[in-house]
Amino acid sequence: MPQTSRLASGRSAWRRALALSAATTLIVTSAPGCAPSPSPQANAANSGRQIDTRTPPGIRAQQTLDMLNSDWPIGPVGVGTLAAADKVESVQTTMEALWWDRPFALDGVDIGASVATLHLTSSYGARQDIRIHTDDGGWVDRFDLDTRAPTVKSWQDIDAVLSKTGARYSYQVAKVDDGHCNPVAGTNARESLPLASIFKLYVLHALAGAIKNGTVSWDDQLTVTDKSRAVGSSGLALPAGPTSRFARPPRR
Template sequence: MRTAIPAQSAAAVSGRVGRRGAMMIDVPGSVESASGAAESALARDDTPLGVQARWALDLLTGVRPVSQETLAGHFVSAFLDKHPQGFPAVLDAWRDQGPFRLAETRLVAHKGWLTLEGPTGTRHALSVIIDSTGLIRILQMQPETVVPEVHSWADVDEALRIPGVDSSFLAARIERGRRTVLHELAAERPMPTGSAYKLYVMRALVHAVDHGELGWDDEVVIRPELRSLPTGDMQDLADGTRVTVRETARKMIAMSDNTAADLIADRLGRDAVERAVRASGHHDPSLLSPFLASREVFELGWGDPVLRKVWTEGDESARRRLLGQLARPLTVRSSDLGPTVHQLGLDWRMSAYDVCEVLTALAQDSARDATGTVESILTEYPGIAIDSEIWAGAIFKGGSCPGVMMFCWLLEDHEGVRHVLVLQQASDEQRLIGDGLLLRGIGARVIDSGLLGGAKRTAG
């Protein structure tokens, strides 16, 4: 990685938002005075996410009712379709918990979180996620997830100690090709990882480009049998739509687009991705054989139970034959996803060390790519706000599925030293995993604490 990520402030800001959004005269130095600063900062953010986050905040303070025409101009249709009683009814329930004080703002690329404090001191997280067109794909308000402070590795262990949840953690420094483990917790345990599998698809793609088998300007074509479920938005494109490999790969990594990943994996072939698993140092490649596409996990996990039985009882050969029968459009919808299925081998199992290996390999791919394409794709979305004074660049990938959550980073400081952080969780019950804000927050705490290194490198 050669170019620095622009600085993005993650500092908390406090402020007060009236029910009608009225301007308040604040006393300098008071909590109220920070309200104007927070609103001003949001007002200056003209990125697509900043614009939508500002509008979403206004939804909680503006005049009722909001017309369907107005909502349709800000949301993807799939979001409004999820609220059969109408989204205004949901919005009214949210407003009734106000007026709110804006306690914190975190906006990173296409994902943002606004922490709002109600009149009784109860805090809520307003999540805003936009798609590649700038429309809101997810808007959700829920109780704030409190992330413990992290000042030591013991704090990390304690934060990850959750009854009913298996956790894995690895923090490592890589300098002059030598890896030094800073801290680990069950880091050798194979864990389901959700979308982290896309790191292997990316490695297979880079290999194909390096060997002239595929070009960044080549195209993939949307076909019904390759359309997956969100995350992402490529599943919404019309059949026959042609998208460059470069743009598809960008969406696969930066937006974790499942359809994008399936399109690239199909273009490369399952064997090519499985070779990438082996070449990337996975400790037991048989855990990812056959290598599943996202739509195959959805179909087997929450579709026909007969097919699921064949999968669970079959050996590798039987499973490969079964996957050959799934070359057809999905019958499963997002609303069908329910019980956890990672216990059935319907996921992608990697240890924290496996994740470290593939991240390191991708960083090497990026350094070798003279065009900068690989670096641009890998570093577009850093997952959290990254301090560019400490870190020259960051590769990030998250992953989730019912009962599964993981986040990983490879950060490079200005001396060229790499630091890897991997956090993984798995449970038989999705409610114990939550929406990922806790695990993401722990990762951010570790990075901000200086425990990893960078300019704040600690002794030992």
């Protein structure tokens, strides 16, 4: 009987080991198929550098980088897990503006007593430093952004900087002499490209003319629509409906 008992016990242990081995193999082989693959943006921002997260500033630096490189928009709930309560709004405003330029590559990080400075490069090549200060509770109570201006000493430097952005661009610099416009420098000057923000100047110019001509009044109500609020401007927080001045758009 003792021998039979030991044999049964040995078989039972062997079965448990086999089952555990099979389960482990199943988990290992199934995990890659179940886990989502890293997004191209995350891959693009991965420079192989690591942030030491053994201190509160290091933890907040890593959290900041993760939030900026995430596809989830920046919002008060997420920022509320990062910043002190009275700093959520200001930190959110800064991070929202940065988020559109993702992914960010980590060039380096400096960590000191209650402070960490992230050295980042945006998707279009801008070099930016984010200085994060934490309070006694480990919450971010200062969040400062500094964009390092590129070194430009020649027209060639301008092309070098612009080409790093990966964007299509064109420009021309000219000198007006005796009423004649003489080109001095430029790239792709014959290529016509849309100039996004300059359209605002056209609208403002037309609006000024309409007011001068009396077709628009300062007392007109501005109708804000959901469509006009969906153009990516984080600063347009007005509700839809007639809430401000100038309801009628200027006619050109």
